[in-house]
Structure formats: C-alpha cells, structure tokens
Amino acid sequence: MEWFFRIIMIKKMKIISINDLSFSYQNKIIFKNVNLEIETDKITFLTGKNGSGKTTFCRILSGLENNFKGRILFEDKDVTKQKVYEKAKQITFLKQEPLANLIASTPEEELAIWQNKFLAKDSHKQQNERNNILNQFDLLLLKDEPIWELSSGQLKRIGISALNLEWKKFWILDEPTAGLDHVQIEKLKNIFQTRRNNGFGALIVSHREDLFREYSDKILRINNFQIL
Numbered sequence: 554m555e556w557f558f559r560i561i562m563i564k565k566m567k568i569i570s571i572n573d574l575s576f577s578y579q580n581k582i583i584f585k586n587v588n589l590e591i592e593t594d595k596i597t598f599l600t601g602k603n604g605s606g607k608t609t610f611c612r613i614l615s616g617l618e619n620n621f622k623g624r625i626l627f628e629d630k631d632v633t634k635q636k637v638y639e640k641a642k643q644i645t646f647l648k649q650e651p652l653a654n655l656i657a658s659t660p661e662e663e664l665a666i667w668q669n670k671f672l673a674k675d676s677h678k679q680q681n682e683r684n685n686i687l688n689q690f691d692l693l694l695l696k697d698e699p700i701w702e703l704s705s706g707q708l709k710r711i712g713i714s715a716l717n718l719e720w721k722k723f724w725i726l727d728e729p730t731a732g733l734d735h736v737q738i739e740k741l742k743n744i745f746q747t748r749r750n751n752g753f754g755a756l757i758v759s760h761r762e763d764l765f766r767e768y769s770d771k772i773l774r775i776n777n778f779q780i781l
Contacts, residue, residue, distance in 0.1 A: 567592060567593040567594045567628050567754070568590050568591065568592055568593065568626075568628065569590070569591040569592075569593060569614065569625065569626070569627055569628075569723075570589075570590050570624075570625070570626040571587055571588065571589040571590070571591075571623065571624075571625055571780075572588055572623055572624040572625070572626070573586050573587070573588060573622070573623045573624065574586070574587040574588075574589075574613070574621060574622070574623035574624075574625070575587070575621065575622040575623055576606070576609060576613065576618075576620070576621040576622070578609070582778055583605075583606040583609055583778065584606060584609075584610070584621075584778055584779075584780070585778035585779070587623070587778075587779055587780050589773070589780050591754075591756060591771075592754060592770070592771070593627075593628060593723045593754045594752045594753065594754045595749070595754050595770035595771060596745055596748065596749045596754060596755050596757065596765075596768055596769050596770050596771075597754070597755070597756050597757070597769065597770065597771045597772075597773060598756075598757050598759070598762065598765050598766070598769035598771070598772045598773065599756060599757070599758045599759075599772075599773045599774075599775070599780070600758075600759060600760055600762050600772070600773070600774055600775070601760075601774055601775030601776065602775075603760075605775040605776070606775055607727070607758045607775060608649060608727055608758070610758070610775070610780070611646060611648075611725050611727045611756070611758055613625075614640075614644065614646075614725055614756070615637065615640060615641075615644055615646035615725055616632075616635055616636060616637040616639070616640035616641075616644075617637060617646070619634075627640075627643055627644075628643075642722075643722060643723060644722060644723050644724075644725060645716060645719040645722045645723070645724050645725070646725045646726075646727075647712050647713065647716060647724070647725070647726040647727065647729060648712075648727055649727040649728045649731065651705050651708035651709045651711075651712055651732065652700075652708060654708075654711075654712035654715070655700055655708065655711060655712065657700070658699060658700055659696065659697050659698060659699060659700060660687060660692050660695055660696045660697075660698065660700070660703075660711045660714075661683055661687065661696040661697060663700075663711055663715055664683045664686060664687065664714065664715055664718065665679070665683060667715045667718040667719070668682065668683065668718055683696075684696075686714045686717050686718075687714060689714070689717075689740070690710045690711075690713065690714045690737070690740065691710070691737075692707070692710055692711060692714060695707065704732070705731075705732040706732035706733055706734065706737070708732075709729070709731065709732045709733060710733070710737060713729065713741060713744075716744075717744075720748075720753065721753065723753075723754050723755065723756075724748075724753075724754070724755035724756070725755070725756045725758070726755060726756070726757050726758065727758045728758065728759050728760075729741060729757065729759065730759060730761055730764060738764065742764065742765070742768055745757070745765070745768045746768055749768060749770070757769070
C-alpha cells in the first residue's frame with residue numbers, strides 16, 4: 554500500500570521537467586545538456602549575467618523559441634513540440650519589452666480583450682473587475698489613454714495588471730520590475746506572495762535578486778551553460 558501511495562503523490566506533483574536542453578545561437582553555446590525541474594505551484598527566481606540566456610530560457614518555455622535540443626514536460630505532458638497557442642493555455646509570459654505584451658489601444662481595452670477572449674459580450678461585472686484591477690495598479694485615470702502616449706513604466710503596469718486575469722496559469726515574467734517605482738514594485742511583490750500562499754507558481758527572471766529572495770521558494774542561476 555505504501556508504494557501505491559508514493560506513486561499517487563508523484564503523479565500529483567506539479568512540475569516542468571527540462572531534460573538534456575541544449576541551445577546555440579550563431580555558433581555560440583547558450584545552454585548545454587541542462588536538466589532541471591521547476592515546480593509550477595511554487596515561486597522560482599532565475600538570475601544570471603547579461604547575455605547568459607535568461608530571456609532565451611523564457612522563450613523556450615513559452616514556445617516562442619523552438620530551435621533547441623532536448624525535451625520539456627509540463628506536469629507529465631510532453632510539450633516539446635507544442636505551438637505557442639497551445640502552451641499559452643497553461644503558461645502566461647510577460648516579456649521584458651512592455652509594448653510586446655500589449656495588443657489593444659488603451660489600458661481598458663487591453664483588459665477587456667483578456668476578459669472576453671475576443672468575444673463581443675461584455676458585462677457590468679466585467680467592467681467592475683477591470684476598474685478594480687486598473688485602480689490597483691494606479692491606471693484607472695489612464696484607462697482611456699492611447700497606449701502610445703504612456704510611459705514604459707505605465708505600459709509595464711498594464712501588462713502586469715492583465716496577468717490578474719490569468720491567475721490560474723503558470724506565470725513567466727522577464728525583468729518584471731524594469732520601469733517600476735518602489736510603490737509598484739511592492740505591489741508586485743505582494744502579488745507574488747499571494748500566489749505563493751495560494752499554491753500558484755511563477756518563474757521570475759531578473760538581475761534583482763535582492764527584491765525577490767524572500768518571496769522565492771527556489772533560486773536558480775545561469776552559469777557556464779547550466780541552470781543550477
């Protein structure tokens with residue numbers, strides 16, 4: 554009976570498994586035979602020197618980069634060859650460049666798209682939800698402003714606010730604090746703390762280990778083509 558219990562426990566573990574991952578770009582080795590497990594219900598912090606491959610690793614996990622060798626399993630399912638839209642059902646990736654995360658012309662429209670998934674129907678409840686999220690990130694007064702007239706920090710906050718509509722997915726965030734002031738960074742840290750307390754995970758990629766050390770269940774570093 555004990556062995557059966559152990560098998561059940563293993564099957565219930567929420568893990569991204571990376572097996573023998575290798576990646577090169579223009580004859581430069583970025584990763585070499587990386588073997589790694591990331592728990593999808595925990596907060597994992599990834600750091601490394603500039604050019605070490607932090608963003609590349611995010612792109613591989615999210616499906617934006619497929620030119621690699623190795624195998625990736627998401628909670629026991631092989632997702633190595635999955636397309637971006639398939640991986641997006643399980644993973645939400647906040648890119649380092651703020652504009653790359655946005656598809657609408659105003660902050661409110663951005664949240665409305667994520668709420669409705671391109672459906673025309675909108676409700677009073679959804680409008681209230683949008684306003685609450687925008688207010689949380691000090692964007693309510695800017696909700697109808699054109700995206701192209703906002704600062705990089707404001708654009709970053711729009712992207713982060715949209716994550717709140719993808720709460721049950723695994724988050725990957727590439728340099729999420731870039732362009733944020735101290736107040737907004739503290740709000741972001743509180744979000745990670747809430748996720749951690751409720752069993753929802755994230756991979757935070759940043760050079761600012763000092764900001765997230767206390768909120769992370771695991772800290773990884775890229776060094777010498779490995780992630781350890």
